[in-house]
Amino acid sequence: MSAVRFVPSLIVAxxxxxxxxxxxxxxxxxxxSAAYLxxxxxxxxxxxxxxxxxxxxxxxxTWLSLWVAAAxxxxxxxxxxxxxxxxxxxxxxxxIFTTALVLSPLVVPGIVIAIGVYYAFSRYGLVGSSMGIxxxxxxxAVPFVVTSVSASLAAIDPKLEHAALSLGATPGATxxxxxxxxxxxxxxxxxxxAFITSFDEVIIALFLSGSGAVTLPRRMWDDLRFQLNPxxxxxxxxxxxxxxxLLAIAHLIRRRTEQLKNEKGxx
Amino acid sequence: MSDSSMTPSMRILGGRxxxxxxxxxxxxxxxxxxxxPLLLYMAVFYAIPVVSMLLRSLNDPxxxxxxxxxxxxxxxxxxxxxxTLSTSFxxxxxxxxxxxxxxxxxxxxxxxxxLILIVVLLPxxxxxLVRTYAWMVLLGRHGMINEALMALGIIEQPLxxxxxxxxTEIAMVHxxxxxxxLPIANALRQIDPSLALASSGLGATPxxxxxxxxxxxxxxxxxxxxxxxxxxxxxxxxxxxxxxxSRDITLSMLIAQEVDQLHWGYAATLSTLLLAVxxxxxxxxxxxxxVGNTFRTSK
Numbered sequence: 001m002s003a004v005r006f007v008p009s010l011i012v013a014x015x016x017x018x019x020x021x022x023x024x025x026x027x028x029x030x031x032x033s034a035a036y037l038x039x040x041x042x043x044x045x046x047x048x049x050x051x052x053x054x055x056x057x058x059x060x061x062t063w064l065s066l067w068v069a070a071a072x073x074x075x076x077x078x079x080x081x082x083x084x085x086x087x088x089x090x091x092x093x094x095x096i097f098t099t100a101l102v103l104s105p106l107v108v109p110g111i112v113i114a115i116g117v118y119y120a121f122s123r124y125g126l127v128g129s130s131m132g133i134x135x136x137x138x139x140x141a142v143p144f145v146v147t148s149v150s151a152s153l154a155a156i157d158p159k160l161e162h163a164a165l166s167l168g169a170t171p172g173a174t175x176x177x178x179x180x181x182x183x184x185x186x187x188x189x190x191x192x193x194a195f196i197t198s199f200d201e202v203i204i205a206l207f208l209s210g211s212g213a214v215t216l217p218r219r220m221w222d223d224l225r226f227q228l229n230p231x232x233x234x235x236x237x238x239x240x241x242x243x244x245x246l247l248a249i250a251h252l253i254r255r256r257t258e259q260l261k262n263e264k265g266x267x
Numbered sequence: 268m269s270d271s272s273m274t275p276s277m278r279i280l281g282g283r284x285x286x287x288x289x290x291x292x293x294x295x296x297x298x299x300x301x302x303x304p305l306l307l308y309m310a311v312f313y314a315i316p317v318v319s320m321l322l323r324s325l326n327d328p329x330x331x332x333x334x335x336x337x338x339x340x341x342x343x344x345x346x347x348x349x350x351t352l353s354t355s356f357x358x359x360x361x362x363x364x365x366x367x368x369x370x371x372x373x374x375x376x377x378x379x380x381x382l383i384l385i386v387v388l389l390p391x392x393x394x395x396l397v398r399t400y401a402w403m404v405l406l407g408r409h410g411m412i413n414e415a416l417m418a419l420g421i422i423e424q425p426l427x428x429x430x431x432x433x434x435t436e437i438a439m440v441h442x443x444x445x446x447x448x449l450p451i452a453n454a455l456r457q458i459d460p461s462l463a464l465a466s467s468g469l470g471a472t473p474x475x476x477x478x479x480x481x482x483x484x485x486x487x488x489x490x491x492x493x494x495x496x497x498x499x500x501x502x503x504x505x506x507x508x509x510x511x512x513s514r515d516i517t518l519s520m521l522i523a524q525e526v527d528q529l530h531w532g533y534a535a536t537l538s539t540l541l542l543a544v545x546x547x548x549x550x551x552x553x554x555x556x557x558v559g560n561t562f563r564t565s566k
Contacts, residue, residue, distance in 0.1 A: 012372040015365050016386045019444060022401030023390060025411060029404060038409055079305040086301030094295070098302055101309055107549050109502025111519040112538045113317060115526050120316030139313040142305065171297060200394030202505055207526075217396050224400060224509060233404070236397040243392050 023240060030233035037230060048234035058235065061219035064130060065199055068215060071134045072141050072198040077191045079138070080145030085179060087146070088153055103143045110203040113139070118207040128210025136208060137198040144197060145190035152186025153179075155261075185257040192250045196243055320531070321539050327532030334536040343521070344537070351518040354432070354507075355500035358439045362496050363489065365440065366447035370488070373448065374455035391445035399506045402438040403429060406510065435511040439503060446499060447492035454488025455481070487555065494552040498545045 030048055032041030052058050080102075087098055105113060117136040118127065126132030160182065164174040180187075205218040214222075216239070220232055289296060324334050338344055373383050390398060405411050406428040413425040428434055458481060466476040504519035511517075516524075518541050525534035 008368060009372070012368050012383075015369050015444075016383065018365070018441065019390055020386050022398055022405060022441065023393060025404055026397065026401045037404060037407065040411075079308055083302040083305035086298035086303075089298035090295050090302065094299070098306060101314065102305065105313065107498055107545055108317070109519060109538075109541050109545055111502060111504050111522050112321075112542050113313070115522065115534060115538065116317030116320040117312070118526070119320040119323075119531070135312045139309060142309070146305075196392055200396070202394070202396050206523075217394060220396055220400070221505075224396075224403070232400055236400060239397060240389075240393055243394075244389060247388065247392055 026233050026236045030237040032230050048230045051231045052234045061214050061216045065216035068133050069195045069198040072137045073191045073194050075138045076141040076145050076194045080142045081149050081187050084146045084149035102146050105140050106143050114203045114207045128212035130213040132208045136204045141194035141197045144193035148190035149186045152183040156182045185253045188253050189250045192246045321535050323531045324535035324539050334532050347516050347521045355497050358500045359497045361440045362443050362447045370448050370451035373452040387445050387448050395505050399509050406434050431512050432515050435507045438506045438510050443496045446495050450492040451488040454485045458484045494548050498548050
């Protein structure tokens, strides 16, 4: 019996190793002291982190990506949250159409969106500007905000909004003072996902960044085409740590919301 | 009260009253106004750009179906289409085989489930570029896999692993695994545990219970995962371009090449085709029972 159970767990462990291995390897490699790619590294050190922090090209690309992602968060969270509140109350045919449009960037192949915006934006001088990348990334980020906020909206008690309205609050005040505070966790989680989406995006950046707006993934792509030095491992490790931190925050927000809900249920 | 005797503030009030009457008569007016900024934004910066690009397949240089008519005899296109479809198919099957055991463990394990979820989700949210780079390191001539095989004495010379079709497939399976694991685990979690209990109570072996009860009931998740993975695999660009062989050109890579050479008509034709297949498969997925909302929770 124990052997029968052991074999499946071993298979699962091996598959999980396959999933985790690449990230572990990049992590270890970033602390290599060698001048070239070799695994396992002969010795460890911060050589490649120093190379990254000492290179103004890498740092400029990093700042641009952070700035673009922050702008995408502001745009997509504002537009997406208002839309999610509206969409759930729309009559069914319009709701289905708008949901399909808003969520479609999740399944439309990246290259089609990328060359579409490249085709249109090049006429308006938006290629090679960070503005163009922000505008296009926002479309990719919006689905995450809308799904996250919609899930929060589905969980709140409609009686609270009705109570506010019947006590004389205007619809605007109800939205601002009742609905928004209740869905804040969903908005925050959506904002975090929007940030990661923009920060990691490559294909649109390849077409829109030109020479004037080189984002971090674009810079990594250019570097990978010509050389394979471990600076990229250091950059990758830093982005993995940033992503993991943001995911941990998203997880904590969700867990706290559920705890609050359970406490309310007990009372 | 005549119009001329109205003070400005009364006029505003009148306007407000009219506004509330509008809102009462058309209950979805306020929701539509809330959604309008986003819909307008998506139309201007996403839908219209993509559609106007796709239209180039019909009007470049003049209105005709010539670009589409030329496809069946276009040798390059047929070869690229075959590579894209066969790679996506192989990757989907391999992903399914690796994902099912993990999904099963994820849905059953109590104590280890959070750990499994972290191992599944962290790569899921790590950039495709970083994950592809990791595979370049692992599969390279002096990469970890070659070094390990040589240290074990299995091979004498490093194998050519990077820049092969196999490298593309391995990296794609790695990137797409979470998209298969999550819908299947979701479907497995929704199965009533008393069904498996009843099955074993009636004398079925654990394998018999799995084969005749659990597995058939998990099919909605399997179908959703397979369709999602296949659709995503069709559009892969970064990974085959970086770790694939020089002849492994996917549809997305061909589209990018044609755009570089400003062959917009041809690029738009290929894009229309890729988009039609992707949306067609998603539409089929929505029609399958119990599959529809899986797409909404996935990345």
